[in-house]
Amino acid sequence: MDRQKLKYLVPALGLMMTACGGSSDNNITGNGDDEQADKGYNQKVVDARAQTQYLNLATGNTVSEDGDWHVAFNRTSVQLNSGESGNGNVVGAVGDEQAGLYNASGEPDLNAFVGATAEGELDHLKESFVEPSTWKSDGVVYAFGDAEDWSVYGAGGVISEVPDIGYLVRSAEGDSYARMRVEDFDFPTREGQGIQSFNLAFEVQAAGTTQIVGPAIHFTEPTDYDGGNACYDFDTGATVDCATSDAWDVLIGFSGRDWYLKTNSGPSGSGEGGALGPINWAELSTYTSATIDSNGDSLARAYSPDTTGGLFTDKGWYEYNLQGAHKLWPNFRVYLIDSDSEDAAAPVYAVQVINYYGIDGNSGQPEIRWKKVNLTTEGN
Structure with a gap:
């Protein structure tokens, strides 16, 4: 489809x-x-x-x-x-x-x-x-989908987040998970400065557990952010250097004419990451686990890595x-x-x-x- x-x-x-x-x-x-x-x-x-x-x-x-x-x-x-x-x-x-x-x-x-x-x-x-x-x-196919899946082009050439959706995300290590939502995305394309700001919220399911636990932690643009790529490790709740670290779980960025969300997997990274969604937030917010569905069945095979296609x-x-x-x-x-x-x-x-x-x-x-x-x- x-x-x-x-x-x-x-x-x-x-x-x-x-x-x-x-x-x-x-x-x-x-x-x-x-x-x-x-x-x-x-x-x-x-x-x-x-x-x-x-x-x-x-x-x-x-x-x-x-x-x-x-x-x-x-x-x-x-x-x-x-x-x-x-x-x-x-x-x-x-x-x-x-x-x-x-x-x-x-x-x-x-x-x-x-x-x-x-x-x-x-x-x-x-x-x-x-x-x-x-x-x-x-070309490359991201597990989060095309940019149009989670962002929308609006008045004045400003790209913002799509409301009311979210994702389940698997970490680079492949043993922890998070419920993620793009709460804010501000990309004024006509200013020529790249992405201005963003806010990604994560509720984490730690390795060895089966429950999503709050409160949410937030990934926002670093103080030295230049409008391009930024990486986050939701296990530690910390921003990491995309160029020197393999520990990132989610990358948000802009390069050339493209803006994207990446998981640490496939052509995007050396990890075992992946994502599932987008899912309507009204439904996703009721999930208690990122690895077991409401019928008690495993969600392990439901996650997709970044791939090509x-x-x-x-x-x-x-x-x-x-x-x-x-x-x-x-x-x-x-x-x-x-x-x-x-x-x-x-x-x-x-x-x-x-x-x-x-x-x-x-x-x-x-x-x-x-x-x-x-x-x-x-x-x-």
Whole structure:
């Protein structure tokens, strides 16, 4: 789903559920056999529960990270071999938005989603598509989301905080947590001085405990702050030097044309940090634990680290919690994957994610189908 549609939900909770939304009864685990050739497309279940799986669309085989791969899967995450994710030239674009599953305001149409099946949505995997006007390679994806998830551009070019949302955050050490809220953010973009001030409030769940404990501690701009990056260790309640310390848990900053919140994880840092959210503050403020939900189930797998991605982050392949149940529903979007943007003769594939739950009912096993397609110019 689009990141804007993740607001006020807890999307990663769906990773832990075993119920299936929009399933397929075909669990072919490879391609190239007669049955798939007759169908005109390839289909594969990728077991991405425990580690990233790298798929070559030409052969249908998974390969090593340093092998010849096009698309990588790790639970709900999908990456292309390009940019920040790999050394290839794989780029992508949306071929079919599946607009029929959404209403005029862009919200999912519950009746349409409930009635959608993998078989019924197969006709969207066509033989040819109009060539996209732009293609996208992979960049950094923050666990806190895009800046637009937690900040808003207002009058006079001033960017401020989005009210009434918050996050759960995992520390760099991976053993303590906090409930975090951006209480104030003041970035007057037209003054050319970077971020002017901020106030992030944390209520901490210490290592070895299961309870969030107040009162809140506050991370505000240091006295020598220059409008760029600032880092905080919520275990000690102290600002730390981003350049010389690995002990930070949350980084807030501005560089170039971007402003961001980072966790100490993935491409952002060497730690085991992560975040969950954004979550509506009215709901999040009732949480008593950052590691156990109201049903007594673990939230450990719900946290996301900073990672890399692009197309599948901006235009996601699923919706969540459509019937009040923490499960994931594929939207059957079709993505166009150019296997080598530097080679005009390289094949382009149409890819559709049709399921997330394996035949054992467990999550983290995306099922995809794909075919090589032709691109046409508009109107042809």
